[in-house]
Amino acid sequence: MKKHYIIFAGLVLMGIFYPQMFPGYLSVAITLLLYAGWATAWDILGGWAGQVSLGHASFVGLGAYFVAVGTSHYEIAPWWTVLMVLFAASLVAYLWGRLTFKLKGPYFTLSTIAIAEIFRLIAINEGWLTGGATGVFIMTLPEPFGLDLFSRQVNYYLALAFAAITVLVVMLISRSKFGYQLRAVREDEDSAMASGINPTTVKLKAFMLSGALTALGGGIYAIFLSFIEPHIIFYLLLSVQIALTAIIGGRGTIWGPCIGALLVVGSGEIFRTTFAEANMLIYGLLIMVVVIFMPRGIVGEPARYLIRRVYAKRAQS
Amino acid sequence: MPSALRADGITVKFGGVVAVNDVSLDVEQGKILGLIGPNGAGKTTLFNALTGFVTPQAGRIYLHGKEITRLPPYMRTRVGIGRTFQTERPFEELTLLENVLVAAFLKEPKRKKAERLAMDVLEKVGLADRYDQPALDLNLARRRRLELAKALAVQPSVLFLDEMMAGLNPPALKGMIGFVRQLTDQNLTIVMVEHIMEAIIALSDHVIVMANGSVITEGLPGDVIEDPRVITAYLGED
Ligand SMILES: Nc1ncnc2c1ncn2[C@@H]1O[C@H](COP(=O)(O)OP(=O)(O)OP(=O)(O)O)[C@@H](O)[C@H]1O
Ligand SMILES: [Mg+2]
Numbered sequence: 001m002k003k004h005y006i007i008f009a010g011l012v013l014m015g016i017f018y019p020q021m022f023p024g025y026l027s028v029a030i031t032l033l034l035y036a037g038w039a040t041a042w043d044i045l046g047g048w049a050g051q052v053s054l055g056h057a058s059f060v061g062l063g064a065y066f067v068a069v070g071t072s073h074y075e076i077a078p079w080w081t082v083l084m085v086l087f088a089a090s091l092v093a094y095l096w097g098r099l100t101f102k103l104k105g106p107y108f109t110l111s112t113i114a115i116a117e118i119f120r121l122i123a124i125n126e127g128w129l130t131g132g133a134t135g136v137f138i139m140t141l142p143e144p145f146g147l148d149l150f151s152r153q154v155n156y157y158l159a160l161a162f163a164a165i166t167v168l169v170v171m172l173i174s175r176s177k178f179g180y181q182l183r184a185v186r187e188d189e190d191s192a193m194a195s196g197i198n199p200t201t202v203k204l205k206a207f208m209l210s211g212a213l214t215a216l217g218g219g220i221y222a223i224f225l226s227f228i229e230p231h232i233i234f235y236l237l238l239s240v241q242i243a244l245t246a247i248i249g250g251r252g253t254i255w256g257p258c259i260g261a262l263l264v265v266g267s268g269e270i271f272r273t274t275f276a277e278a279n280m281l282i283y284g285l286l287i288m289v290v291v292i293f294m295p296r297g298i299v300g301e302p303a304r305y306l307i308r309r310v311y312a313k314r315a316q317s
Numbered sequence: 318m319p320s321a322l323r324a325d326g327i328t329v330k331f332g333g334v335v336a337v338n339d340v341s342l343d344v345e346q347g348k349i350l351g352l353i354g355p356n357g358a359g360k361t362t363l364f365n366a367l368t369g370f371v372t373p374q375a376g377r378i379y380l381h382g383k384e385i386t387r388l389p390p391y392m393r394t395r396v397g398i399g400r401t402f403q404t405e406r407p408f409e410e411l412t413l414l415e416n417v418l419v420a421a422f423l424k425e426p427k428r429k430k431a432e433r434l435a436m437d438v439l440e441k442v443g444l445a446d447r448y449d450q451p452a453l454d455l456n457l458a459r460r461r462r463l464e465l466a467k468a469l470a471v472q473p474s475v476l477f478l479d480e481m482m483a484g485l486n487p488p489a490l491k492g493m494i495g496f497v498r499q500l501t502d503q504n505l506t507i508v509m510v511e512h513i514m515e516a517i518i519a520l521s522d523h524v525i526v527m528a529n530g531s532v533i534t535e536g537l538p539g540d541v542i543e544d545p546r547v548i549t550a551y552l553g554e555d
Contacts, residue, residue, distance in 0.1 A: 177422045177431070184419040187408035190370065194402070196394035196423040196471055252410075307451060 004171055004254055008164075015160045019153055026152040030224055032265040033159035034217050039245035039257030040166040041213035046243060047251030048170075048179065049206040050186025051101075055112030057238035058119040059211045062089050063218020064228045065123065068136040077142050078149070082219045086212045093211030097204045116239060123230035135229035138222065155224045162217050163258070169213065170254055182206055186252070214242075248290045250297025259298050320382070321346040321506035322367070322475050327376035329362050329530075336362040337373070338530040342508075344475070344523070349497070349507045351521030351538060353514075355551050358527040360510040361403050364477055367508070368400045369393045380475065395423065399473025403480050403510075405460040407452035413439060413463055414448040420470035435470055442466045442496070458489045465496075476500065478509040482516045494519050514542060526550065 018029060038060065046052045063085050070081035100111040123130045130136070141149040148154060173179040181202045184192040189199045222228050232238070241264070249260025267286060294301040322344045329337040337359040344350045352360050365371040367378055369390035378386045385393055394400075408416050417435035425431040439445040442462040452463060461481055468476060478497070482490055494516050501507060511517050517524060518538045525535040528550040534541060541547060 175428065177426055177428065180415065180419045180422060183411060183415070184408055187410060188406050190390075191402070191406040191408065191467070192419070193370075193390040194368075194394060194400050194406075194471075195420040195467065196391050197419070198389070198391045 001171075001175055007255070008167060008171065012160070012164050015164070019156055026156050028265065028269050030152070030156050030159045032261050033156075033163040034221055034224070035242070035245050035265050036258045036261035037159070037163040037166045037217045038214055038242045039249065039260055040163070040170055041210050041217065042242050043210075043246040043251060043257045044170060044173070044182075044213070045203075045206045045210040046246055047253070047256070048173070048182040048186065049203055050252075051203055051206070052109045052243065053112040053207075053210075054109055054236065054239045054243055055096075055116030055119075056210075056214050056242045057234050057236065058092070058116045059089050059214035060218035060221060060238060060242075061119060061123060061230070061234040062092065063215030063220075064222035064225075064233050065130060065136070065218075066215070067219040067222040068138050068228050069130065071138055071141060072131075072136055077144075078219060078223060079144075082216060085215045085219060089211040089215035090208040093207040094204055096211075097200075097207040101200055101203050113236060113239075116234065116236065120230055120234035123234050130230065133230060135227060138226045141223065149223055150226060155220070158220045158223065159217075162220050165216070166213050167254065167258065169209070174254060178202075178205065183252070244287060246297075248287060248297055250299030250301070250303075253297070253299045253303070256297050256299040263298070319346055320344065321348075321380070322508065323379040324367060325377045327363060327366050327373050327378070329359070329366050329371055329373045335530050337366060339375075340525075340527070340530075340532055341376075342525060344506055344508060346474075346506050347501055347504045348522040349501055349509060349520050351517040351524040352508060352510045352527065353512070353517055353524060353541075353547075354527035354533075357529075358550075359530040360527055361479055362530075363527070364400070364479055364508075364510060368398055368477055394471050394473070397474035398477065399468040399471050399475070400477040401461075401464040401468050401479055401481060405464040407455070407460060407463050407467070409453040410451065412449050412451055413444055413455075413466075416452050416463060417466045417470045420467045423471045435466075438466045438470045441469070443492075457484055458486070461485070461493070469500075473505070475506045475508065478507060478511075480510055480512065482511055482513045490516065518542070 019026060038056065042053065042056050063082070066081040066085035066088065067078045070076040071078060096115055100108055100115070103111050124133045143149070173182070181192070181197050184195060184197055185199045185202045192199055245260040245264045246257040247260070248263060249258065250256025290298065296304055320343050323342070325341050327337055327340045328335065340363055342350065352363070354360055362371060366373040369388060376386070377384060380396055380398065385396060388396070408419065414432070414435055417438055418431055421431040421435040421438070425434050436445060436448065439448055442465055444459060444462055444466060455463060465481060482493055485493060490513065497507065497520055509520070521538045523535065524538045524541045526533050526541055526547050533546050533550055534544050
């Protein structure tokens with residue numbers, strides 16, 4: 001576990017100096033950090049608790065809309081709206097979970113798609129609240145300590161802080177009682193109950209934490225884009241990308257979602273420039289290869305292989 | 318001795334099938350109740366009703382005098398029931414230590430202490446040397462012992478064991494019998510389902526025989542296995 005904290009400190013340090021080294025590549029880094037954070041947050045529910053959601057765009061959307069609508073319609077500073085949406089997203093996740101955790105496996109996943117669609121329709125149709133289908137512009141932002149929140153540099157450090165917070169939360173969880181309850185519920189709910197665990201409570205807590213963190217990233221995303229549209233931000237595609245990022249990297253691992261983000265965002269960027277038209281095709285193929293040959297993801301698969309080999313050896317000797 | 322577990326008139330139906338029919342039992346603290354009967358007699362279903370995994374259509378259940386009939390399974394664990402599953406259900410992706418740790422956290426929320434408790438329990442069941450192995454690759458005898466370790470790590474006052482001995486080779490069987498007996502020395506109350514008569518005779522203070530969901534007879538182990546009704550139940554009517 002200590003090694004994870006060392007890796008973490010190293011990465012954060014690199015992250016802090018990145019803008020000085022590659023000032024021309026800030027936008028792609030911001031995208032990468034946001035996806036790393038979202039996938040890590042998604043994984044608390046999807047990987048650690050084993051409840052695959054394809055509705056997490058709803059939480060990105062909640063965060064983004066709270067911040068954007070807050071500043072442009074009500075002149076509430078983003079730090080207040082972010083605090084509000086942490087609470088709102090937890091509440092939404094709680095109600096959402098209460099409603100759908102009776103469903104298991106793929107049925108739960110399908111229900112998340114349906115509920116996320118409701119959020120998208122609300123965002124499009126309730127124009128008085130959300131700005132409707134045309135979306136919301138963020139025209140002005142306060143300048144805390146003289147910082148320009150529109151600048152790429154500041155966006156970058158916000159995204160870095162977001163990714164770092166989610167990874168840190170997962171590192172803390174992974175060794176805690178709650179972390180083991182999550183794993184137990186994922187592996188076998190009956191067996192978890194025999195250990196005194198209430199699976200519904202554990203899943204609700206995971207969903208609330210996962211949703212709140214995802215919304216935090218959504219708020220930063222809104223500032224980064226400074227213009228948000230319901231079609232993009234509440235869209236199924238975003239939910240799928242978040243989930244795939246974590247799945248490709250390795251569900252239920254500390255670094256899997258980050259590696260996934262590096263691969264998905266990185267390859268997306270490279271393919272877009274190199275292969276132009278064919279980039280979606282190659283992107284799709286890449287995902288298929290990983291899912292078929294490494295069902296536990298890029299981090300999960302070798303880890304598992306190593307562990308099993310060690311024991312095969314020990315058993316022979 | 319006070320009654321540790323009492324059940325009155327438990328009935329469980331699955332659709333038209335009456336899996337458990339009006340079964341009552343009473344176990345004193347520190348004693349072992351053996352539950353036997355042919356396949357499909359309803360033993361596991363009775364277990365599930367007592368531990369909360371199925372809801373009985375009728376009957377009441379008391380643990381140390383307090384009614385637990387309506388408690389969900391995880392609440393029953395919290396008030397003192399531990400159980401194993403007939404087909405073992407380890408958390409396959411977790412190591413042996415982590416498997417037991419999940420259960421140990423119930424009474425010891427601090428990681429260090431929970432880990433020590435889990436390690437102690439693994440030691441007791443003889444799996445300590447493999448603590449960091451994934452549960453997935455265990456053989457049957459070790460899966461059984463892991464199942465037992467998980468049930469013990471919640472520090473129950475009443476322990477339910479569903480066919481812990483089936484399929485064990487003679488030395489492993491002997492080991493398990495010795496181990497279970499030793500548990501009652503610590504005042505643990507045990508309800509066990511078992512097909513292996515050797516284990517039932519060696520361990521039980523009282524035996525209940527079920528067939529087709531009903532109790533056909535009960536008493537001391539030595540008397541019960543001599544009972545002609547029991548022999549017919551096992552061998553069939555004709
Ligand atoms: N979930 C279920 N749904 C429907 N029928 C069930 C269910 N569980 C058990 N039964 C039926 O209830 C009866 C009792 O089964 P149970 O598993 O309790 O028997 P058992 O005594 O434990 O048998 P064994 O010695 O084979 O383990 C059987 O007829 C079985 O088919
Ligand atoms: Mg059975």
